[in-house]
Amino acid sequence: MASLDFKLSVISSMFLNGADTRQPELRAASVRGQLRYWLRAFLGIQVASPKEIWQRESAILGSTEFGSRISVRLFGSPEVDRYPMLPHREGTREHVSPGWAIKPGKTFTLQIATRLGIDVPDDLLSALQLWSLLGGLGKRSRRMMGAIEIRSDHPGWYRPPQTPQELKEAILSVLSRASISSHAVGDIPGFPSLHPDHSWIVIGHACHDPKEANQEFFRQLLRTGRFRLQQDAFGYTKGGRRRASPVIAQIRRVKDEYYPVITAFRSKPLEQKHADVLREFMKEVTRYYGGIHVWGGW
Numbered sequence: 442m443a444s445l446d447f448k449l450s451v452i453s454s455m456f457l458n459g460a461d462t463r464q465p466e467l468r469a470a471s472v473r474g475q476l477r478y479w480l481r482a483f484l485g486i487q488v489a490s491p492k493e494i495w496q497r498e499s500a501i502l503g504s505t506e507f508g509s510r511i512s513v514r515l516f517g518s519p520e521v522d523r524y525p526m527l528p529h530r531e532g533t534r535e536h537v538s539p540g541w542a543i544k545p546g547k548t549f550t551l552q553i554a555t556r557l558g559i560d561v562p563d564d565l566l567s568a569l570q571l572w573s574l575l576g577g578l579g580k581r582s583r584r585m586m587g588a589i590e591i592r593s594d595h596p597g598w599y600r601p602p603q604t605p606q607e608l609k610e611a612i613l614s615v616l617s618r619a620s621i622s623s624h625a626v627g628d629i630p631g632f633p634s635l636h637p638d639h640s641w642i643v644i645g646h647a648c649h650d651p652k653e654a655n656q657e658f659f660r661q662l663l664r665t666g667r668f669r670l671q672q673d674a675f676g677y678t679k680g681g682r683r684r685a686s687p688v689i690a691q692i693r694r695v696k697d698e699y700y701p702v703i704t705a706f707r708s709k710p711l712e713q714k715h716a717d718v719l720r721e722f723m724k725e726v727t728r729y730y731g732g733i734h735v736w737g738g739w
Contacts, residue, residue: 443554443555443559443560443561444552444553444554444555444561445552445553445554445561445593445595446550446551446552446593447550447551447552447553447569447591447592447593447595448548448549448550448551448591448592448593449515449548449549449550449551449589449590449591450546450547450548450549450589450590450591450592451543451544451545451546451547451548451587451588451589452545452588452589452590452651452692452693452694452699453545453577453585453586453587453588453651453655453692454524454526454542454543454544454545454586454587454651455467455542455543455577455578455579455582455586455587456524456526456540456541456542456579456580456581456586456587457471457542457543457578457579457580457587462541463521463541464519464521464541465519465521465541465542465543465579466519467515467517467519467543467549467578468515469512469513469514469515471578471579472513472515472551472578473502473513475572475576475578476502476513476565476568476569476572477498477502477568478572478576478633479568479569479571479572479575479576480498480501480502480564480565480567480568481494481498481632481633481634482568482571482632482633482634482635482640482706483564483567483568483571483615483616483619483635484497484498484564484619485630485632485633485634485635485636485639486616486619486620486621486622486634486635486636486637487619487620487621487622488622489622489628489630491630491631491632494632497564501562501564501565502565510555510556510559510562511553511554511555511561511562511565512553512554512555513551513552513553514551514552514554515549515550515551515552516549516550516552517547517548517549517550519543519544519547520543520544520547521541521542521543521544522541522542522544523539523540523541523542524539524540524542525537525538525539526538526539526540526542526580526581526586527581528652528655528656529655529656529658529659529660529664531656540580542579542586545651551591553565553569563597563618566595566597567615567618567619569591570591570598570599570611570615571612571615571616571635572589572591573589573590573591574599574608574611574612574615574693574702575612575642575689575691575702575704576589576689576691577589577689577691582689582691583676583685583686583688583689583690583691584655584658584659584686584690585651585654585655585658585690585691585692585701586655588651588691588692588693588694590693590694599611599614599615602693602695603695603696604695605644605647605695605700605733606733607695608644608693608695608700608702609644609733609735612642612735612736613735613736616635616736619635621636621637622636629707629708629709629711630708630709631708631709632708633687633706633708634706634708635736635737636737637736637737637738638737638739639706639707639708639737639739640704640705640706640707640736640737641704641705641707641719641723641736641737641738641739642702642703642704642705642734642735642736642737643702643703643723643726643727643730643732643733643734643735644700644701644702644703644730644732644733644735645658645700645701645702645703645726645729645730645732646700646701646730646731646732647695647698647699647700648692648698648699648700648701649698649699650699651692651699653699654692654699654700654701655692657701658690658701661729662722662725662726662729663675663690663722667721668718668722668725671715671718673715674687674714674715674718674719674722675687675688675722676688684710684711687705687706687707687708687711687715687719688703688704688705688706688719688722689703689704689705689706690702690703691703691704701730703723703726703732705719705722705723707719707739716739720738720739723738
């Protein structure tokens with residue numbers, strides 16, 4: 442059996458469910474879900490066919506028809522405390538929704554293992570790296586909660602970025618492993634894809650801590666001006682209908698500072714009018730932060 446160990450650190454409050462509401466649990470199944478999400482997004486750069494993407498994804502992570510080639514394990518005990526889930530509401534009459542979360546600074550060992558004689562697939566490592574650079578885990582993980590940092594001695598892993606430019610280069614080093622499919626151009630995918638015609642990544646400016654980054658993102662960008670009146674473009678729940686936000690707003694630590702990393706996806710069932718709002722939003726994100734354009738745009 443081949444196995445790789447990674448050090449996973451929590452960067453911002455991680456709100457997770459558990460059997461006890463006062464004890465959030467970091468489960469391997471949650472990590473597998475993130476690996477599947479980012480693997481699919483990565484494969485979307487090079488493959489236009491949803492069927493082929495599903496086949497390649499299932500060959501690695503399994504499906505209802507056959508098992509997975511890999512197993513995911515987590516080692517470590519969470520330390521928890523109460524934190525505001527909506528810190529951007531502090532100082533207003535709105536409720537900040539405090540909840541129990543895994544504390545920033547807590548570390549876990551993440552182990553990925555394969556069956557005997559099988560190497561850890563390169564595409565899976567790319568998905569893990571993209572999650573570590575762009576994603577998060579738990580409730581509000583698209584709004585800067587549950588930020589993570591993953592470190593490894595694996596020769597294919599990126600060096601910890603020392604500048605925002607190095608963070609950009611780390612992201613591009615992963616995305617460039619995929620050959621961009623020309624067939625995806627103009628055809629809006631039915632799932633979040635990192636194809637450069639249907640995704641957009643921007644790095645913002647430095648903040649002192651995750652709370653400052655969160656409050657600035659909401660107060661100066663997401664909930665201000667014309668975007669305040671266009672909130673359906675950023676996800677909604679209406680009766681039995683729900684659409685997750687097409688914007689993943691996360692933060693990453695570079696030395697002792699925290700940088701917003703904003704990723705937007707254009708995928709079905711996103712309406713054209715909402716895609717237009719997202720385009721204007723990402724332009725404003727870039728302008729406001731004096732941001733570093735990393736990838737994509739439409």
